[in-house]
Amino acid sequence: MKAIIYRDNGAPDVLQFVDRDLPAPAPGEVRVRVAVSGVNPTDWQARSGAGHPKHFSEVTPHLDGAGTVDAVGEGVDENRLGQRVWLFMAAAGRPFGTAAEFAVVPAEQAVPLPDEAGFDVGAALGVPALTAHRALTVAEDGPRRLRPGALEGKVVLAAGGAGAVGHAAIQLARWAGATVISTVSSPEKARLASAAGAHHVINYREDDPAAEIRKIAPDGVDTVAEVALGTNLALDLAVLRSRGTISTYANDGGKPVELNVLQNMVLNTRLQFLVLYTAGPEARTAAAQDVAAAVRDGALPVGEQHGLPLIRFPLDRTADAHRAVEGHAVGKVLVDVTS
Incomplete structure (x- = not known):
């Protein structure tokens, strides 16, 4: 071969x-x-x-x-x-x-x-969809499994919605019933995040992204699927609800993470770092099963039109x-x- x-x-x-x-x-x-x-x-x-x-x-x-x-x-x-x-x-x-x-x-x-x-x-x-599943199922008061309706009433912020994991997070969150917001850095990426199914897309380089997100989610975001924690942490905390979760699977850009401990204590922030290798077999098996169900429902298409x-x-x-x-x-x- x-x-x-x-x-x-x-x-x-x-x-x-x-x-x-x-x-x-x-x-x-x-x-x-x-x-x-x-x-x-x-x-x-x-x-x-x-x-x-x-x-x-x-x-x-x-x-x-x-x-x-x-x-x-x-x-x-x-x-x-x-x-x-x-x-x-x-x-x-x-x-x-x-x-x-x-x-x-x-x-x-x-x-x-x-x-x-x-x-x-x-x-x-594979990696993108299973990572996105993990990001959406680690909240303290959120579901451990995804299915239609599992995230009903929740607000998910998918940072970098034009990336592979961000794209999967948008699709899985929408399939599970969440209101989905995505942040992007350009009009072209905004078009892609919208095509993936995000209800709201915000260019974080324009105006006041925190204010725009708060207009959509005045009580705050439940879960953030984060690709660049060092760069986006301030925005994430500005829009996170009390007891909300920041699920970070990457730190694109490599900016060091500076943590205001008191601010996070007051918010009762859950900072969940994740990688599939060490997530454990039960989490990976559950993710594969739920992703397979989403595929059967036609919820994870790919291609530019999606x-x-x-x-x-x-x-x-x-x-x-x-x-x-x-x-x-x-x-x-x-x-x-x-x-």
């Missing part, structure tokens, strides 16, 4: 397009013929070695993807053969990700994909796909593996 590998951490140039033997699924695993591989910031960070120690002599990157089950290991229902699936965390703690014609993963990390959902949708789920432009590369140009993600390309970067 054709695959992308790297043996040393470094720039995208360390990625190589090679031939490798077809992997066999072990007990409890499935082998998937990958159609589309999704690229996330954590993929290039792992490749570069930024905060992700390399544990294997050779790595095939990428956590997410979508394709068709073509072999099952011992103990896995043979009825799964031929099943369309989306994959998550394929390369987490393992040397074989989805940047290859075939990927082997634990069976529970290959989630059935409805016929009406394309492989592009499947490859865009607020998430698709940027595509063939497998042998995976290095360029990594460069696009590192360069903060607006949209979802996908690698077409097999037709």
Whole structure:
């Protein structure tokens, strides 16, 4: 099979397009013929070695993807053969990700994909959708699971609604019944956040964004899904209700976080930091189940008309796909593996 590998951490140039033997699924695993591989910031960070120690002599990157089950290991229902699936965390703690014609993963990390959902949708789920689910289910008095009506009466602020996680947060929050506000930095990103389903979109570089959010939510925002905590913390606290939650999954821009302890004590702020690797298996399983339900309801479409432009590369140009993600390309970067 054709695959992308790297043996040393470094720039995208360390990625190589090679031939490798077809992997066999072990007990409890499935082998998937990958159609589309999704690229996330954590993929290039792992490749570069930024905060992700390399544990294997050779790595095939990428956590997410979508394709068709073509072999099952011992103990896995043979009825799964031929099943369309989306994959998550394929390369987490393992040397074989989805940047290859075939990927082997634990069976529970290959989630059935409805016929009406394309492989592009499947490859865009994984890290972004599961992270967004986690961000929306950690509030003290909020739901632990998402379904239609679970966030009824709640106000969610999705910071950076034109990004992949922000996009998923908008879609999942809206599916669950929340009023969704998104903050963006440009008119183009505002258009994308609106297309994703945000009820209200505010350019935080214009006028007084806190005042605009307070007009929409005079009692304050219940949950913030935050992508740039250092930059946005002051705004978040200005619009957060008492006992509200700031769920932060990134600190884009790298600005240091300065915390006013008394202000947060008075607000009873919940600051929830999150990453899928250490969220725990129960949280990941619940997220995968709820995201799968949202996909069945047609709640997580992708493409520019749905607020998430698709940027595509063939497998042998995976290095360029990594460069696009590192360069903060607006949209979802996908690698077409097999037709």
